[in-house]
Amino acid sequence: MEAVAVPGVDLDAQALIGLRRLTGRAPNLATRKLAARPGGVVTRRRGRGSETDDVRLWIDGDDIRHIDKNTTARTGELHVRTFRDERERAVLLVADFRPAMLFGTRRAFRSVAGAEALAMVGWRAAAEGGRIGLLAIGAGDQPAFQRPKGGERAMSAVIGVMARAHADALADVDRPDPPLDAALETAAGALPRGGHLILATGLDEPGDRFDDVLRAARSRISITVLLVADAFEREAPRGAYAFETRGGRSGWLSGRRRPSDGEDPRRARLVGLGVPAITIEASAGPERVAPLLERLDGLR
Numbered sequence: 001m002e003a004v005a006v007p008g009v010d011l012d013a014q015a016l017i018g019l020r021r022l023t024g025r026a027p028n029l030a031t032r033k034l035a036a037r038p039g040g041v042v043t044r045r046r047g048r049g050s051e052t053d054d055v056r057l058w059i060d061g062d063d064i065r066h067i068d069k070n071t072t073a074r075t076g077e078l079h080v081r082t083f084r085d086e087r088e089r090a091v092l093l094v095a096d097f098r099p100a101m102l103f104g105t106r107r108a109f110r111s112v113a114g115a116e117a118l119a120m121v122g123w124r125a126a127a128e129g130g131r132i133g134l135l136a137i138g139a140g141d142q143p144a145f146q147r148p149k150g151g152e153r154a155m156s157a158v159i160g161v162m163a164r165a166h167a168d169a170l171a172d173v174d175r176p177d178p179p180l181d182a183a184l185e186t187a188a189g190a191l192p193r194g195g196h197l198i199l200a201t202g203l204d205e206p207g208d209r210f211d212d213v214l215r216a217a218r219s220r221i222s223i224t225v226l227l228v229a230d231a232f233e234r235e236a237p238r239g240a241y242a243f244e245t246r247g248g249r250s251g252w253l254s255g256r257r258r259p260s261d262g263e264d265p266r267r268a269r270l271v272g273l274g275v276p277a278i279t280i281e282a283s284a285g286p287e288r289v290a291p292l293l294e295r296l297d298g299l300r
Helices: 013-022 069-075 110-127 152-170 180-189 210-218 231-235 265-272 286-298
Strands: 051-057 079-084 090-096 131-137 144-150 196-201 222-229 239-244 250-255 277-281
Touching: 013 110, 013 152, 013 286, 069 079, 090 110, 090 144, 090 152, 090 180, 110 131, 110 152, 110 196, 110 222, 110 277, 110 286, 131 152, 131 180, 144 152, 180 196, 180 210, 210 222, 222 231, 222 265, 265 277, 277 286
Parallel strands: 090 131, 090 196, 196 222, 222 277
Antiparallel strands: 051 079, 131 144, 239 250
16 A cells, blocks of 8 residues: 655655746846856856856957967967856755654654755756756765756756655665765765855764865855754753654654754854855745745855
């Protein structure tokens, strides 16, 4: 007998596809002339791309500002540089589906809330002409990977991979969390220079090399973290709370109420590393999260 999907626990691919309707809320998105750069980053188009694509012989009508002096001097003939349009830059969605993320006390698991936010970012980036890919991290050694490709069809493929990876993670929930640093290093290496990595995580078990990996990655790509939080992490009174996983493992969680004006140490760590972070409440539905993601416009 086929198991019935549980809202907020299982990841529904059709629901993620439906989130496309929430990605048209950026102010003046339809009226401004924009550079189609992925990752939810919106800027005015300014001339050609900035990445050199090729060097070729000068032809009538070429811009003299693009003359390649070195090649011209070496060959004795005028050569110009051609550039790759910035719309070809890639965005990689990184979904943390490790066991600690398969937890939630209101509305949805943190893993589901993170996947919803990533889907909205992905749909928006696809609409702006970006190439969208996915790395989904679970408890196993091999993360699920979808190479960045362009178009809405590519985004649909990303969602399919994401949903399958989440189902696999739910079936493998009774394993310890592997450190996040190794997977983050893999994700950063899968992006070309100038790409944008969007990581949705609760920052559990970051690993000893996490800070170093982030610093090294930031030298060649942009990184934004969607920091997914559950209400229990802020509002649980002191005490011990019994839990049981879908796989039958049971245990205890300790609760400690965080002061309402206290700074989240995970967010403070990211800010200290120069990494923009947006807090995503797992209890908030996509309708409430979508406006927060518009803040990605100014991050680069």
